[in-house]
Amino acid sequence: MATLQLQDVRSGYGYGPDILNGVSLEVETGKAYCIIGPNGAGKSTLLKTVAGLLKPRTGQVLFDETPIGGMRPDLVLAAGVCYVPQDRSLFPEMSVRENLVMGAFLETDKTVVAERMDRVFEMFPVLEDRLNQRAGTMSGGEQQMLALGRALMIEPRLLMIDEPSLGLAPQIADQIFDIIRRLAELDMTLLLVEQNVIRGLECTDWAFLLDLGELRIEAPSNEILDDPRIRELYLGRQKETTWQRGTGVGEES
Amino acid sequence: MAAGNRGRRGIVTHLLQVVILGLLLGGVYALMASGLTLMFGVMRIVNLAHGVFIIAACFVAFFLFQGPGWDPFVSIAVTMPLFFLIGVGVYTALFPRIEGSARFTEMTVLLTFALALIAEGLLSYFFTGTVRSTDPSYKTDAILLGDFFIPTAQLLSSITSLVLLIGLWAFLYFTRTGYAVRATMQNRTAAQIVGVNVRRVSTISFGIGMALAGASGSLISFLFPFFPARHWQWIAILLALIVLGGLGSLKGAVVGALLLAVAAGIVSDQFGPTWSPMTFFGALFLILLIRPQGLFGHQARVG
Numbered sequence: 001m002a003t004l005q006l007q008d009v010r011s012g013y014g015y016g017p018d019i020l021n022g023v024s025l026e027v028e029t030g031k032a033y034c035i036i037g038p039n040g041a042g043k044s045t046l047l048k049t050v051a052g053l054l055k056p057r058t059g060q061v062l063f064d065e066t067p068i069g070g071m072r073p074d075l076v077l078a079a080g081v082c083y084v085p086q087d088r089s090l091f092p093e094m095s096v097r098e099n100l101v102m103g104a105f106l107e108t109d110k111t112v113v114a115e116r117m118d119r120v121f122e123m124f125p126v127l128e129d130r131l132n133q134r135a136g137t138m139s140g141g142e143q144q145m146l147a148l149g150r151a152l153m154i155e156p157r158l159l160m161i162d163e164p165s166l167g168l169a170p171q172i173a174d175q176i177f178d179i180i181r182r183l184a185e186l187d188m189t190l191l192l193v194e195q196n197v198i199r200g201l202e203c204t205d206w207a208f209l210l211d212l213g214e215l216r217i218e219a220p221s222n223e224i225l226d227d228p229r230i231r232e233l234y235l236g237r238q239k240e241t242t243w244q245r246g247t248g249v250g251e252e253s
Numbered sequence: 254m255a256a257g258n259r260g261r262r263g264i265v266t267h268l269l270q271v272v273i274l275g276l277l278l279g280g281v282y283a284l285m286a287s288g289l290t291l292m293f294g295v296m297r298i299v300n301l302a303h304g305v306f307i308i309a310a311c312f313v314a315f316f317l318f319q320g321p322g323w324d325p326f327v328s329i330a331v332t333m334p335l336f337f338l339i340g341v342g343v344y345t346a347l348f349p350r351i352e353g354s355a356r357f358t359e360m361t362v363l364l365t366f367a368l369a370l371i372a373e374g375l376l377s378y379f380f381t382g383t384v385r386s387t388d389p390s391y392k393t394d395a396i397l398l399g400d401f402f403i404p405t406a407q408l409l410s411s412i413t414s415l416v417l418l419i420g421l422w423a424f425l426y427f428t429r430t431g432y433a434v435r436a437t438m439q440n441r442t443a444a445q446i447v448g449v450n451v452r453r454v455s456t457i458s459f460g461i462g463m464a465l466a467g468a469s470g471s472l473i474s475f476l477f478p479f480f481p482a483r484h485w486q487w488i489a490i491l492l493a494l495i496v497l498g499g500l501g502s503l504k505g506a507v508v509g510a511l512l513l514a515v516a517a518g519i520v521s522d523q524f525g526p527t528w529s530p531m532t533f534f535g536a537l538f539l540i541l542l543i544r545p546q547g548l549f550g551h552q553a554r555v556g
Contacts, residue, residue: 014353051446072452073445082446089443091436102436105429106448150447 002026002062003158003189004050004081009059009069011042011049018057019045021213027158027191032184034192034200034221037210043193044086046210047160050191051083052076063158078106082156086163088147092136096127099135099146103153113153120149123179141172148179159183160191165199177203201225266400271522272515273401279514280411281472285487286494286506287418288465294438294501295458298348298361302369303466303491304484309372310336310470311479312380318387318474325387325471326413332467340463343368344456369484376481387474410472417468418507421461425503434458438501486530493533497540499550508548 004027011020020042027033035043048054050061052073061069068076073083091099100120104113121128124145130138135146144164151159164180165173173196181203184190194200201207201221209217209224217230224230285307292298310332317323317331347368351360394405425431436444437454445451473479473487494513498505513533521529540547 014355053442053445072450074448074450077446077448085442085446089440089446091439091443093439094435098432102432102444102447105433105436108429154448 003029003064004191005060005062006046006050007060007062009046009049009061010057011045011054012057013045013054019213020049020056022059023210023213023215024059025208025215025218027189029157029189030187031206032180032188032190032192032204034194034197034204034207035210036194036197036200036207036224037216040212041210042213043210044162045213047083047162047191047193048085050076050081050160053083074106077154077156080157082151082154082159084147084151084159084161084164086166088143090135090143090146090150093134095132095134096138096146097131099150100127100153103150106154116153116155120152123152123182124149139172140168141175144168144176145179148176156188158189158191160193162193163195164192165194165196173199198225268519270401271518273403274407275515275518276511277404277407277411278476278518279511280414281407281469281476282490282494282514283507283510284414284417284465284472285469286491286498286510287421287503288462288469289491290495290498290501290503290506291421291458291465292462293495294503295434296348296361296455297358298459299358299365299492300462301362301365301488302372303365303462304486304488305369305372305376305481306336306339306463306466307470307473307487308479308481308484309376310467311385311474312376312470313467314471314474315385315387318389324389325474326409328474329413329468329471332471333464334467336467336470337460337464339467340460341456343463344459348455348459349452369488373481373484380481382480382482384478384480386478389475392475406475410476413468413472417465421465421503424461430454430457490530490533493537496547497536499547502547502549505547505549 006023006025008022008024009020010018010022012018019040023042023046035046037043045054049056049069052068052071052075055070059069060067063076063079063081066079068079068081071079091102094102100117101113104116107113107116126142127146127149130142135143138146148161148164151161161180164176168176177199180190180192184203184205190204192200192204201224204221207217207219207221207224208215209230217224219227285303289300289303292300292303313332313335314325314328317328318325323331347364348361351357351364354360389406391405391409396403396405396408425435433444433449433454434457436447436449437451437458441451444454494509495506496509497513498507498509513536516536517529517532520532
């Protein structure tokens with residue numbers, strides 16, 4: 001059964017050109033999806049459009065058959081779609097606990113919030129240790145864990161994660177991918193955007209390949225991983241940039 | 254200020270007296286500045302009309318005093334809710350139209366400048382430019398505390414400001430809406446993605462900022478003589494206070510207000526009252542040169 005459907009969606013920023021040029025796709029309940037593609041392909045734009053941060057210019061976004069395209073972000077979240085942006089978007093002056101509490105802003109039952117927080121601590125023990133630390137002072141990896149933990153506080157039915165490994169040292173990124181794999185195994189519907197294509201495909205069931213705002217290919221993730229033509233066309237280039245990034249300076253740990 | 258008594262008092266006592274008077278005024282400055290900085294912090298609005306709404310509230314307090322004879326402190330019960338509603342109305346009517354603008358903050362400067370001109374014009378048209386002031390019985394009273402002279406009106410105003418500021422703090426830190434306001438101040442996108450309706454939070458915050466302007470107007474109505482064009486002087490001082498504290502920082506607004514009120518008092522005492530307003534602009538120049546983000550501000554953020 002389809003959870004999320006995009007029908008011929010065009011979207012972009014302000015008065016700028018279309019970044020998504022009529023994308024149609026379907027996401028099924030309980031599966032994990034990875035959106036791959038070169039820079040500027042429209043991957044983040046797609047997530048922002050679903051999250052309600054951008055209004056689709058044409059086309060429709062359906063969640064459980066209900067149109068959510070152009071709805072306010074808080075209403076999209078209330079419908080069950082949660083978005084973890086590239087920059088993590090934490091509340092830097094608030095403590096870890098306050099950030100998690102804010103994650104459950106729409107949940108008014110305090111006992112439910114406490115239960116969920118315990119579940120988040122099971123998955124991210126480091127957050128329990130840092131409960132009173134200000135989010136802005138944590139390392140990149142810890143901030144990403146807090147961003148994921150905060151998203152789980154609302155128990156979304158669809159979790160969209162934008163570039164979770166961005167700016168993280170390889171071993172820290174590995175930890176994040178382990179967590180994403182565990183979420184996928186828990187049958188949470190996941191929509192992941194990842195520059196580190198190989199790792200992204202490894203922890204998902206199905207992949208969408210976007211290029212210049214259009215959906216080029218969709219296939220099971222492992223088929224894309226094994227397809228020599230796609231490897232050469234898209235993954236090869238990605239692999240190279242990943243490697244270059246890996247040796248770059250100024251990485252956070 | 255008490256310059257005539259100088260010979261009889263020790264220099265320390267005299268200086269402390271100046272500091273006390275400065276702090277008492279500073280409390281009211283803090284109340285005015287906190288509303289202004291809240292608007293910038295939550296919505297990135299620079300509200301140049303803040304001063305004119307304070308003056309408008311002075312008129313409300315003035316006519317409530319003249320007509321039904323309400324004490325200016327009692328009139329806060331009218332000015333606060335009234336200006337909250339005016340704030341909600343003004344925000345809803347004007348700001349959503351420019352919300353998506355790439356230069357939102359710059360647009361708000363122009364928009365609120367126009368609003369200030371229009372409001373000043375209306376006030377002048379209806380109430381003339383006469384200098385007014387409410388005259389409650391305690392206006393010239395003072396308490397003598399040891400060697401110190403404490404004007405009753407300023408003491409009461411300062412206590413009232415403190416109570417209102419504590420109320421604001423409690424709202425921000427202990428209520429659900431308060432959390433939403435602080436979240437929006439720290440990261441607007443993040444607030445949206447955890448389910449905060451930022452339009453609603455912005456409207457409420459603008460209303461609260463205006464309610465604080467309303468309360469300040471009741472107090473200013475007897476502390477300082479007022480007339481419509483007086484608001485330019487107030488907004489200039491208020492901008493200096495919140496830039497010193499760090500734009501958008503409530504703590505900064507309070508500390509900036511107390512610091513500069515005391516500094517202005519000392520300058521006035523040493524060099525004469527004509528130099529007192531210069532303190533604010535001198536401090537503004539200095540802070541922009543040395544620490545442009547202000548005492549408690551952050552480095553400029555985009556958006």
